[in-house]
Amino acid sequence: MRTTSTPTHCPYCALQCGMALSPLPTGGVEVVERADFPVNRGALCGKGRTAPAVLSSRVRLTSPLVRSGGALVPSGWDEALDLIAGRLAGIRDVHGPDALGVFGGGGLTNEKAYALGKFARVVLGTSQIDYNGRFCMSSAAAGGIKAFGLDRGLPFPLEDIPRTGCVILVGSNLAETMPPSLRFFSELRENGGTLIVVDPRRTKTAEQADLHLAPRPGTDLALALGLLHLVVAEGRVDEEFVRERTTGWEEARAAAMAHWPEQVERITGVSVPQLRQAVRMFCEPEAAMVLTARGPEQQSKGTDTVGAWIDLCLATGRAGRPLSGYGCLTGQGNGQGGREHGQKADQLPGYRKLDDPAARRHVAEVWGVDPDSLPGPGRSAYELLDALGGDVRSLLLMGSNPVVSAPRAAHVEERLRSLDFLAVCDVVLSETAALADVVLPVTQWAEESGTTTSLEGRVLLRRQALTPPDGIRSDLEVLHELAARLGVEKGFPTDPEEVFEELRRASAGGIADYSGITYARLAAENGVFWPCPAPGGGEAGVEDAWDDPARDTDPAPLDGGDGPAQGTGPVPSHPGTPRLFLDRFATPDGRARFAAVTHRPAAEEPDADYPVLLTTGRVVAQYQSGAQTRRVDELNAAAPGPFVELHPRLAARLGAAEGDPLAVVSRRGRAVAPARITTGIRPDTVFMPFHWPGEGRANTLTNPALDPTSRMPEFKVCAVRVERVERV
Numbered sequence: 179m180r181t182t183s184t185p186t187h188c189p190y191c192a193l194q195c196g197m198a199l200s201p202l203p204t205g206g207v208e209v210v211e212r213a214d215f216p217v218n219r220g221a222l223c224g225k226g227r228t229a230p231a232v233l234s235s236r237v238r239l240t241s242p243l244v245r246s247g248g249a250l251v252p253s254g255w256d257e258a259l260d261l262i263a264g265r266l267a268g269i270r271d272v273h274g275p276d277a278l279g280v281f282g283g284g285g286l287t288n289e290k291a292y293a294l295g296k297f298a299r300v301v302l303g304t305s306q307i308d309y310n311g312r313f314c315m316s317s318a319a320a321g322g323i324k325a326f327g328l329d330r331g332l333p334f335p336l337e338d339i340p341r342t343g344c345v346i347l348v349g350s351n352l353a354e355t356m357p358p359s360l361r362f363f364s365e366l367r368e369n370g371g372t373l374i375v376v377d378p379r380r381t382k383t384a385e386q387a388d389l390h391l392a393p394r395p396g397t398d399l400a401l402a403l404g405l406l407h408l409v410v411a412e413g414r415v416d417e418e419f420v421r422e423r424t425t426g427w428e429e430a431r432a433a434a435m436a437h438w439p440e441q442v443e444r445i446t447g448v449s450v451p452q453l454r455q456a457v458r459m460f461c462e463p464e465a466a467m468v469l470t471a472r473g474p475e476q477q478s479k480g481t482d483t484v485g486a487w488i489d490l491c492l493a494t495g496r497a498g499r500p501l502s503g504y505g506c507l508t509g510q511g512n513g514q515g516g517r518e519h520g521q522k523a524d525q526l527p528g529y530r531k532l533d534d535p536a537a538r539r540h541v542a543e544v545w546g547v548d549p550d551s552l553p554g555p556g557r558s559a560y561e562l563l564d565a566l567g568g569d570v571r572s573l574l575l576m577g578s579n580p581v582v583s584a585p586r587a588a589h590v591e592e593r594l595r596s597l598d599f600l601a602v603c604d605v606v607l608s609e610t611a612a613l614a615d616v617v618l619p620v621t622q623w624a625e626e627s628g629t630t631t632s633l634e635g636r637v638l639l640r641r642q643a644l645t646p647p648d649g650i651r652s653d654l655e656v657l658h659e660l661a662a663r664l665g666v667e668k669g670f671p672t673d674p675e676e677v678f679e680e681l682r683r684a685s686a687g688g689i690a691d692y693s694g695i696t697y698a699r700l701a702a703e704n705g706v707f708w709p710c711p712a713p714g715g716g717e718a719g720v721e722d723a724w725d726d727p728a729r730d731t732d733p734a735p736l737d738g739g740d741g742p743a744q745g746t747g748p749v750p751s752h753p754g755t756p757r758l759f760l761d762r763f764a765t766p767d768g769r770a771r772f773a774a775v776t777h778r779p780a781a782e783e784p785d786a787d788y789p790v791l792l793t794t795g796r797v798v799a800q801y802q803s804g805a806q807t808r809r810v811d812e813l814n815a816a817a818p819g820p821f822v823e824l825h826p827r828l829a830a831r832l833g834a835a836e837g838d839p840l841a842v843v844s845r846r847g848r849a850v851a852p853a854r855i856t857t858g859i860r861p862d863t864v865f866m867p868f869h870w871p872g873e874g875r876a877n878t879l880t881n882p883a884l885d886p887t888s889r890m891p892e893f894k895v896c897a898v899r900v901e902r903v904e905r906v
């Protein structure tokens with residue numbers, strides 16, 4: 179137990195706010211301000227401030243649980259681990275390795291995500307691994323890779339935002355999801371810049387905008403094309419940039435010109451004068467940005483929608499230049515790192531492709547295995563969950579709660595129940611853990627060290643501040659023990675730093691190159707932006723950070739991670755890469771690629787039976803499936819349950835008053851929650867937050883229609899009907 183406070187980072191969202199944990203005389207820790215981290219400068223939202231409450235929660239699991247006679251009963255660790263290893267081996271013997279599913283999470287540290295991917299491929303030999311980040315940012319990742327050859331949420335630090343001229347924030351409610359980040363946008367406006375928010379709801383974020391565009395859910399793609407049409411029509415294309423740094427403009431131009439502003443107005447509900455105003459605000463300053471989040475991304479055309487917004491940036495020369503660019507605001511705590519190190523169905527560490535022979539050889543050498551022994555790509559997250567009980571007979575799950583967070587959740591719950599064997603690692607008995615055959619209680623953020631990578635691509639060190647309670651083990655220990663029981667004695671260390679050292683080697687030369695990053699550097703420098711190759715290592719097709727022009731002209735350098743590090747040896751270490759693409763994009767020819775996409779409707783449009791659109795999202799006091807935050811009294815008091823947000827006109831049609839229970843019914847099921855009536859939502863749309871299980875579970879309703887490229891489900895739009903529920 180430490181006696182001084184420990185600098186670390188919040189366990190929740192991808193902002194990864196800096197905080198310090200100070201020991202309490204009664205045991206445990208409290209959060210104290212840590213102003214040296216430049217992203218939040220000490221500010222925290224309620225979730226971060228109350229995070230220690232989960233460490234000492236009375237409902238925390240303190241011993242393994244094993245199902246016996248239909249109930250989960252406490253057991254010893256050896257008994258539980260033996261049971262898991264025995265059942266997995268037995269299923270593999272009968273049905274083959276691909277009968278073993280593995281499901282990870284975007285909250286797992288880089289070390290855990292890396293070890294879980296390696297465990298699936300080396301120990302189990304299965305291709306059937308994916309993770310809940312597929313539900314979070316996969317469309318932005320796919321769009322970024324197509325356009326730029328590389329996916330890093332933000333290609334620039336958040337600190338660039340106040341110094342640009344205009345930001346279009348598409349489908350992001352930062353005031354609820356990442357409140358400390360709002361200061362960047364306030365500073366932008368104080369500096370004379372403007373903020374445009376695109377959201378079907380007048381959210382707390384939209385209330386701060388200079389211009390709020392409220393498109394019909396599922397039409398963000400058409401909106402972006404309408405703006406691009408006007409950019410062309412008004413002669414605002416940056417011809418030199420397009421000529422010198424891009425390919426595919428003629429096709430993109432033709433696609434945009436086929437979407438007339440009046441037609442876009444009919445599709446989106448955003449008026450032509452508003453479209454013209456947005457184009458003016460975006461194009462007149464020297465620099466501008468587009469930032470997307472789940473709104474445009476969680477659609478069955480999410481990749482194309484991201485592509486359309488990127489096309490707008492490329493046509494106007496607002497990419498690959500200082501203080502300009504396209505970025506994705508990744509959501510989960512390690513949403514960025516979690517997608518880089520091998521827990522994705524198609525991926526190896528370093529953001530390498532699993533079907534790339536050179537990538538397989540490199541990683542197999544680090545792992546000490548035959549490249550031909552590595553399985554190929556598996557199913558995406560929803561497809562994997564949908565296959566449970568079919569050819570996938572068991573699931574090992576870490577860091578996720580799909581009973582609440584997956585689309586078509588009642589069906590997913592039924593699939594989980596149909597498994598031959600389900601093992602879950604968690605800190606509390608989540609709704610998914612409650613279905614398991616074995617539940618293993620694992621350490622939390624403050625009880626272990628590990629790295630995460632924030633939405634900026636900044637690799638950070640979370641430091642251990644507490645000794646774990648008796649009876650708890652880390653996820654890394656679980657993988658070590660299971661590997662040994664399944665015949666792999668080496669290669670699964672329990673020390674996070676040792677895992678990170680291997681991850682560095684595995685990532686070397688890949689897109690997400692961490693080889694020049696060490697725990698010592700992270701502790702000394704307050705984080706390092708990837709790519710950061712080791713001295714002498716190759717770069718991943720990005721401009722040389724040493725020649726970053728923004729570095730020399732930056733009037734507000736970051737406190738750490740934005741300047742050359744002081745190397746400890748004769749060769750200076752690479753400084754990391756805060757800003758990408760300034761000289762070239764990460765494509766083979768260095769040019770960005772236009773997407774050239776066209777609008778298409780959502781997979782499910784309203785009809786006579788389901789005449790209203792449903793969109794889902796978040797509230798400030800809860801996080802994701804709520805498995806942790808619903809266990810914190812203060813957060814529960816602030817956000818005790820779900821609700822149905824609807825416009826007064828729709829409420830009047832239903833004869834519903836504020837607080838009346840409403841049933842929202844889709845083709846997949848029914849959810850009931852009280853009415854919250856506001857003029858801040860379109861009359862054709864209702865909104866539900868998705869943090870809760872049970873009767874008010876929003877994801878009972880959502881549509882698992884998948885984007886053909888990213889395999890992202892369409893969480894953000896489906897057709898429903900809304901009914902009053904008579905009080906009894």
Ligand code: SF4
Pocket residue numbers: 188189190191192193194195218221222223224225226227355356357358
């Ligand atoms: Fe934690 Fe995100 Fe809140 Fe910051 S904004 S305190 S990282 S939940």
